[in-house]
Amino acid sequence: MRKCGVLLPVSAIPSQYGIGAFSREAYTFIDLLEEAGQSYWQILPLGPTGYGDSPYQSFSTFAGNPYYIDLESLVQAGYLTEQDCEQYDFGDDDAYVDYEKIYLSRFKVLKKAFQNSQIEKDEAYQEFVEANAYWLKDYALYMAVKNAFGGKSWAEWDEDIRIRKEEALKGYAEKYAEEVAFYQFQQYLFAKQWFALKAYANQKKIEIIGDIPIYVAFDSSDTWANPELFQLDETLTPVAVAGCPPDAFSATGQLWGNPLYDWKQHEKTGFAWWTSRIQKNLADVDILRIDHFRGFESYWAVPFGAEDARGGEWEKAPGLRFFRALQEKLGTLPLIAEDLGFITEEVRALREAAGFPGMRILQFSFGSDANNPYLPHCYDRNTVVYTGTHDNDTTLGWYESASEREKDHFRRYMNVSGKDAAWDMIRLAFSSPAQLAVVPLQDILGLGTEHRMNIPGTTGGNWGFAFRSEQWTEGCTNGLLYLSRLFGRNGEQIAALDAPPEEEKQLENAENN
DSSP: OOEEEEEOOGGGSOOTTSSOOSSHHHHHHHHHHHHTTOOEEEOOOOSOBOTTOOTTSBSOSSSOOGGGSOHHHHHHTTSOOHHHHHTSOOOSOTTBOOHHHHHHHHHHHHHHHHHHHOGGGOHHHHHHHHHTHHHHHHHHHHHHHHHHTTTOOGGGSOHHHHTTOHHHHHHHHHHTHHHHHHHHHHHHHHHHHHHHHHHHHHHTTOEEEEEEOSSOOSSSHHHHHOGGGBOBOTTSOBSEEEEEOOOSSOTTOEEEEEEOBOHHHHHHTTSHHHHHHHHHHHHHOSEEEESOGGGGTEEEEEETTOSSGGGOEEEEOOTHHHHHHHHHHHOSOOEEEOOOSSOOHHHHHHHHHHTOOEEEEGGGSSSSOTTOTTSGGGOOSSEEEESOOTTSOOHHHHHHHSOHHHHHHHHHHHTOOSTTHHHHHHHHHHHSSOSEEEEEHHHHTTOOGGGOSOOTTOOSSOSOBOOOGGGSOHHHHHHHHHHHHHTTOSSOOOOGGGOOHHHHHHHHHHHTO
16 A cells, blocks of 8 residues: 655654653654654664764664653653753754753753662563663663773773673673663663654554664674674774765765674574664564665675775675575564665665665656656656655755756656745655655755755764754645545545545645745
């Protein structure tokens, strides 16, 4: 059945405490999706962020971001008072997340909640810690030790704990037991609040599309706790790191710097770590977008220490053997393959053999020829179409900066004036053959370049977009509902061509907002 949804990171939800959270505003957003005939809420990775604030560079691929813990719920639980929350500076711009202020304040208020909680007496907490020990034990210790070393990467820790000598692990765990418990407490609150919110969404027939990066950060509990699974030398220094080769967008390629997997070692274990990772992430969401899918067929390996990605080489990955192993252990995998960028016939064949839907970005469609694979008439049904993603400009921003050739193609393809490019693009996505159409919230609100989420290849100034509740108008609800009905994406069996004239008026109002 054809469906549609909205892309919005949790961080961008309206909040009185500086960053989106699992708060009443998140529940309200789910209500809006239901009213607008949407079936999916797509988010970005939920992991704890570090330097650069990117959700794609997390301290753990299993843990959740403590910034998303709702403080009002902690007040209701008696862990905090409203005065406790109000004494900290979380930033004063409700249209942008000030990550520095969040970092400097959020852990202080969470520490106060921890100290007031007597959480060690909570049986549900104890059960959570035990059930999640396979990742939580390493993550909590990693964060406690990281703090003890002033926030330094594990590569700069004292050798005994850096190489995980048994006596060092035990000694640090005992010395920093309270700090370890604090990080376990954070993860318990995160899970408790997130699963309550997800249950509410599912009750409203809204499913969550999550996101998982193919790689993990070098400075993460994942790499520290499992060095044998990565291409590291005897000193635990990377041999090669991840990136992508030079292309039309970058003459020097992209040097991401993530440690590469030792796929032979993973295969020897039956891909046990990956199985746990996918299983955990699929427990958190309903569907999972897997980033940089082409890296499972072959990956660009750049020698460690290189200044850019030009000196890399393609190396083979396990491909279909990997996905077959996961399917044998986990059953059907509800995955979306992010198959953008340099895609070969081998990558296409892998995606088709695995059965995963691929992605198409409408902003990539215009200015070339009629056979551009991003144009909707070239899609097959097993596709997820986006107007743009978190890495794209907003559609309004894209159109305003597009070449005259692109603008002309855009207008002629849809027979529109270009006066309202964002809603024209939303209509095109909904009308396409793709089984799922997803639209970033910025396009629904008609926002410009200044509200984009991320500029790839840059650090600083990204990931800060947030929206205000009043920006979502009745026109947004009516416009999305009208289009979802018109193109059969809201599950209702109706004769869309017989839609009453007032619904046309609702769409017109949405486009003019």
